[in-house]
Amino acid sequence: MFLVIWTVALVAAAVLYLKRTYTLFSRHGVKQFSPLPVIGDMAKVTLKMEHFADQIARMYNAYPEERFVGRYEFTNPMLLVRDTELLKKITVKDFEHFLDHRVLIDEKVDPMFGRNLFSLKGQEWKDMRSTLSPAFTSSKIKLMIPFMVEVGEQMIQALKKKVTDSKVGYIDVDCKDLTTRYANDVVASCAFGLKVDSMTHEKNDFYAMGKRASTFNFRQMLKFFAFASFPKIMKVLKVSLFTDDIKYFFRNLVKTTMDDREANNIIRPDMINILMEVKKGKLSHEEKSTKDVDAGFATVEESVVGKKEVNREWADDDLVAQAVLFFIAGFETVSSAMSFLLHEIAVNPDVQERLYQEIMDNEAKNGGKFDYNSIQQMVYLDMVVSELLRLWSPGIALDRICIKDYNIGKPNDKAEKDFIVRKGMGIGIPVWGIHRDPNYFPNPDKFDPERFSDENKHNIKPFTYIPFGLGPRNCIGSRFALCEVKVMAYQLLQHMELSPCEKTCIPVKLDRSTFNIRIEGGHWVRLRVRQ
Structure with missing residues (x-):
């Protein structure tokens, strides 16, 4: 009873x-x-x-x-x-009333995610934002464009070989796989200084580990909601977003790369070098030049919060957390945007033709030179990418x-x-x-x-x-993301003609088995080498 x-x-x-x-x-x-x-x-x-x-x-x-x-x-x-x-x-x-994001991952349980820029709160977030914002200016992104172009050239060579080997003059590809591999190699180069060819070496360790870390499947996204709804229970259970081998891989990668560069005095304009400057207190804000061309209409500007000078020492794990965030954001969200862009280009031939003509005009005008300033002067490319981020915003x-x-x-x-x-x-x-x-x-x-x-x-x-958020807490990497999308679109359309194939999903239906935006059945398009 x-x-x-x-x-x-x-x-x-x-x-x-x-x-x-x-x-x-x-x-x-x-x-x-x-x-x-x-x-x-x-x-x-x-x-x-x-x-x-x-x-x-x-x-x-x-x-x-x-x-x-x-x-x-x-x-x-x-x-x-x-x-x-x-x-x-x-x-x-009234930003100060809504300064933070919701609690997702407890930093004591999972510092790799709990200590990154997205998860930090209050004054710590302000300090980290101010610390990192000089890393994402136009002058810094300009130096990374050659790395993106190099990855794009690898992609084009691999695609041309596959078309030749097909014996039918074309290949049908799932754009999500294609753009994920491209994004992986760009982040590997621009963040970690690694040359990875995921188009040729499909099962390389960096791609495999990166895909595990950044693909938020249904189970992982339910974890996110559980962290938001039941934070105390998740903390007691010590639930972590990442497995131990993923944590070890990235922590070891960042620290060993830093140690190697320090020992051999290697300087490369990428994220690892920027984090090393952060650690030494050498990363400082620059005045924006009137000659700087912005990355496009969708670019978000840094607020006064992110422009303050900060004199603060950060732990190694804090720097690792920023590198991992850069990787995850670049791997999944950018690849999603690019995969939808290729779908829209394939099913809208008028858009594709006008974009191709602008690319050819740029090639003729600049003698084949392809850099930050020339690509940002392409008006129609920016219109296409801006509309892509409206209709298929990853956020x-x-x-x-x-x-x-x-x-x-x-x-x-x-x-x-x-x-x-x-x-x-x-x-x-x-x-x-x-x-x-x-x-x-x-x-x-x-x-x-x-x-x-x-x-x-x-x-x-x-x-x-x-598409990149609002106010001081907007996306710090909007310039990098826009450049990455534009560089890939430029190089791919310069060499390939896109069209729908039998497996192309028209109209688009979103795959309900994942929280990421993906097309049901895959982002399939047909690629032919331009003559």
Whole structure:
């Protein structure tokens, strides 16, 4: 009888707790969806009935009159902010209220992820941002372009050989595999100073380990949500995102490379060299020259937060964490963007032809010279990449965490009370929904680079185009990512003609088995060598 009483009491307490949790928004006049016990609004995603990107878009579109709506990631309440003026306040004007990202990985359990720039919080994040921002200026990226070009040349040679060996004049390739290998080799060169040819040596250690570290499959993404929803439980269980062999591989790679360069006085303009300068306190901010050409329309500028001088010593593990973050961001997000770009070029022959003509014009104008300044002067290439990042932004949604209570105002014009965001509540920024809102981008599902022409781009409303985030906490590597995408597109189109094949998915359907944006069945296109 005693056991029965306690069981009933615990069940009743759980029911009351869940009821109070899942009515948090509705009790305060905020529209919300209909969460299920424990799983919240994540049922369709966890059951693989809906891709996370489609869920974000659906929730964004469900209440068009609301400035913000409530959603639940399991038992974790979040506000999904729809109003762009409100986004400006949260990410810029009142930034200090929303300084941090949500807790994902505990730094004591997994310092390789918990100590990187994305995960750091408060003053530590500000210091690290200021420390690293000089590494991602135009002058630094310019020096890395030859490394990207070298990787592209390896890719073209390998593709031409495969076409020749096919005996039919073409090959059908899964672009996600192609772009992942390209991105892997670029990061290996630009970050770690390694020459890796993943197109020829398909099973090399760096590619294999990198793919394991950066491919966030369904199970890993559920871990992310578990870290956000049940951080104390995950900390007690000491759950880590990376396996021990992955941690050892990258820590050993960074430290041994640094030691070797120090011992042999090797200087190479890459990320390892930059981190060595950070360790010595030699990396300093530069004044932006009027001659500097930016990386494109999508580039985000550094805020005053990232331009402050910092005199702080960082531990070796902190530097390893930044190198790993650079790798993961460059490996997965950039390769995803490039794979969708190649798909759109293949299924839009008019776009491909105009882009090819611009490439040929650049070749003739510059005598085959291909560098940072020449590629950034290619107007149509920038239009194509800008539209790609609107329609297929790898950042499906962004997040912030409220670090001190904040009056966010009324959810709609008819509401009677303001809503107070309490310390610890998460804020979601629905990039996927905003980028596909017909009020901001007419006929939003169409791939239309003309949106970003000189005649049209001034019509884009501020805070509606956010592929690299908003405010001081935007993506520090936007210039690098844009250059990498453009270099690959340039070299591939210069030598190859792209077209759909029998396995090309038209229209695109997202693969629901992963949280990454991937096409169901693969990103298949046909490649022919241009005559």
